[in-house]
Amino acid sequence: MENTKRSSAQPVLVVGSVAFDAIKTPTDGNNRILGGSATYGAVASSFFAPTRLVGVVGNDFSEADIARLKGRGIDLEGLQIDQSGETFFWSGVYGENFATRQTLETRLNVFAHFKPTLPAEYKSSPYALLGNIQPSLQSMVLDQLTAGSFTVADTMNLWIDHARPDLLALLPRVSLFILNDEEAHQLTGEANVYLAGPKLQSLGPKIVLIKKGAHGAVLFHPEGLFSIPAYPVTRVADPTGAGDSFAGALVGCLAAAHDTSIATMRRAVAFATVTASLTVESLGIDRLEQAGWEEIDRRYAALIKLTTIGCS
Amino acid sequence: MENTKRSSAQPVLVVGSVAFDAIKTPTDGNNRILGGSATYGAVASSFFAPTRLVGVVGNDFSEADIARLKGRGIDLEGLQIDQSGETFFWSGVYGENFATRQTLETRLNVFAHFKPTLPAEYKSSPYALLGNIQPSLQSMVLDQLTAGSFTVADTMNLWIDHARPDLLALLPRVSLFILNDEEAHQLTGEANVYLAGPKLQSLGPKIVLIKKGAHGAVLFHPEGLFSIPAYPVTRVADPTGAGDSFAGALVGCLAAAHDTSIATMRRAVAFATVTASLTVESLGIDRLEQAGWEEIDRRYAALIKLTTIGCS
Numbered sequence: 143m144e145n146t147k148r149s150s151a152q153p154v155l156v157v158g159s160v161a162f163d164a165i166k167t168p169t170d171g172n173n174r175i176l177g178g179s180a181t182y183g184a185v186a187s188s189f190f191a192p193t194r195l196v197g198v199v200g201n202d203f204s205e206a207d208i209a210r211l212k213g214r215g216i217d218l219e220g221l222q223i224d225q226s227g228e229t230f231f232w233s234g235v236y237g238e239n240f241a242t243r244q245t246l247e248t249r250l251n252v253f254a255h256f257k258p259t260l261p262a263e264y265k266s267s268p269y270a271l272l273g274n275i276q277p278s279l280q281s282m283v284l285d286q287l288t289a290g291s292f293t294v295a296d297t298m299n300l301w302i303d304h305a306r307p308d309l310l311a312l313l314p315r316v317s318l319f320i321l322n323d324e325e326a327h328q329l330t331g332e333a334n335v336y337l338a339g340p341k342l343q344s345l346g347p348k349i350v351l352i353k354k355g356a357h358g359a360v361l362f363h364p365e366g367l368f369s370i371p372a373y374p375v376t377r378v379a380d381p382t383g384a385g386d387s388f389a390g391a392l393v394g395c396l397a398a399a400h401d402t403s404i405a406t407m408r409r410a411v412a413f414a415t416v417t418a419s420l421t422v423e424s425l426g427i428d429r430l431e432q433a434g435w436e437e438i439d440r441r442y443a444a445l446i447k448l449t450t451i452g453c454s
Numbered sequence: 455m456e457n458t459k460r461s462s463a464q465p466v467l468v469v470g471s472v473a474f475d476a477i478k479t480p481t482d483g484n485n486r487i488l489g490g491s492a493t494y495g496a497v498a499s500s501f502f503a504p505t506r507l508v509g510v511v512g513n514d515f516s517e518a519d520i521a522r523l524k525g526r527g528i529d530l531e532g533l534q535i536d537q538s539g540e541t542f543f544w545s546g547v548y549g550e551n552f553a554t555r556q557t558l559e560t561r562l563n564v565f566a567h568f569k570p571t572l573p574a575e576y577k578s579s580p581y582a583l584l585g586n587i588q589p590s591l592q593s594m595v596l597d598q599l600t601a602g603s604f605t606v607a608d609t610m611n612l613w614i615d616h617a618r619p620d621l622l623a624l625l626p627r628v629s630l631f632i633l634n635d636e637e638a639h640q641l642t643g644e645a646n647v648y649l650a651g652p653k654l655q656s657l658g659p660k661i662v663l664i665k666k667g668a669h670g671a672v673l674f675h676p677e678g679l680f681s682i683p684a685y686p687v688t689r690v691a692d693p694t695g696a697g698d699s700f701a702g703a704l705v706g707c708l709a710a711a712h713d714t715s716i717a718t719m720r721r722a723v724a725f726a727t728v729t730a731s732l733t734v735e736s737l738g739i740d741r742l743e744q745a746g747w748e749e750i751d752r753r754y755a756a757l758i759k760l761t762t763i764g765c766s
Contacts, residue, residue: 239645333551336686357669358683369683369760371670374648405764412763448681451724451758452717 151191152397156184156390157258157283158273160197163382164233165425170379175426176207178230179273179296182386185427186417187271188214189435190394194264196220200229200252219261224252240381260286267291269397271389274298277308284315292402294318296389302328314346320389322353335360353385361411365404370411373419373445380425384418387430391417416441463503464709468496468702469570469595470585472509475694476545477737482691487738488519490542491585491608494698497739498729500526501747502706506576508532512540512564531573536564552693572598579603581709583701586610589620596627604714606630608701614640626658632701634665647672665697673723677716682723685731685757692737696730699742703729728753
């Protein structure tokens, strides 16, 4: 691809949680899935650009887990290993058709004391993904980054409910804000995404991306609008991490092109869409890891074919 | 536009209900709106191809109503005027954000005895829209059409619930079947549109189009898939007739190009999308009528811009 895997690809910093998840769906289940926003984000980004991870794991994080991330070429100099406890653990159960998700247990473990600390080399990262963690921790990352970095922040309903002032303080400092349609509604009071988008831009970030799950995504960019349907998936195995890998692929793609014009962002959102479609086809990162670049690229071509209206 | 308003445009037959609607929304209301599936369908089609209407009206249908349809160039030879009673009347109220619709009253009036009868010239119509009415009446239209007509059938939840055998008998006889995602789920048992689409094709129609309201539409065609988001609308005034005008514009566009390949259908679905976006911006056909071809064409160009990923 013209805009990826180029030798000019810039490094991407991914900061977030690294976790073990125990997930039960109507059809699948696993009690020890390598997950967390930084894991999904960094693995997705790694297909497009050199990727660096900042996070924390505990004394139960194995050599095999490390090898798995290194296998994707991810730089782990910023991964803190805290021997005082176990890795962040989350367990949840999905209902029929993934219409509901219930958290059974959250054990923060070593993540409770996590302070993101950027190794010297990471501080000048030209692209950074602030994965879904507390907005105050996301702000700490910005404090350490040198000016001029293109920063992308993801969030979730929990922070809109319980850390809204921190989130509102973060937003003017980020370049691109990603959230889903329900969160956009919750944060702006607007149910219509085309009204919510500009309201979110007025909170600070020049670029806003609203995800609509199985209905695709809408990009609000100073140069214009872009709307894309989801990649057709006929069997969802586990939606966990879809948003994180969407964000990771998006940032990776921008770093690969070293450009954030709307033309590049259209392609990046399309690559993010197909990367997320692979994530949901298995528990954890299994499917994405196995599918690899070839399948991402094949789906990208299929997505262009799926959405092209024709010549005007 | 290359594919519309050409001198080779074929005539379109539209059959359905002509009604007066009394509608109340959270922001608007009117007790005598010219509506019905044939009205919306024929008006939409009239922007693209010569259009003929078959339906029935009563003794309260005024010269001004007739003039309004004729003003769009619609051939009304097939419009029956039944002096024995009043025109089909429906009244309903929409809830907040149009999440709910409650029927207050339905008076079939002269529609209760309606039997679609095609004037001789209409029987060879190369394109026909069987607007949303009872499937048994839609079948009566097919009985009168000569072989080789490209036929499009629309439906609604009422017929899936109460006239399923008639609908299942109709489907193998139509070329293209249009319905929304909830109806597709209801008819096939599949919540996933990409599973429901092929199931619907297996019921007979070679081409199936599933509408997803504010989330766009997906086309299932023997030559491939096509997915399109909705045109961005920031103020919905009244969604009544959106589906009917979508269908009318779609058929009109195919008739204008006199082609039903996937390449033409992609453009037709896009024109249908923008035509429906105008319909929802007012009660009845007011906005669509006033906007005219220029606004349809402008929105079509904007929709291409909105959805283009880029060069592969």
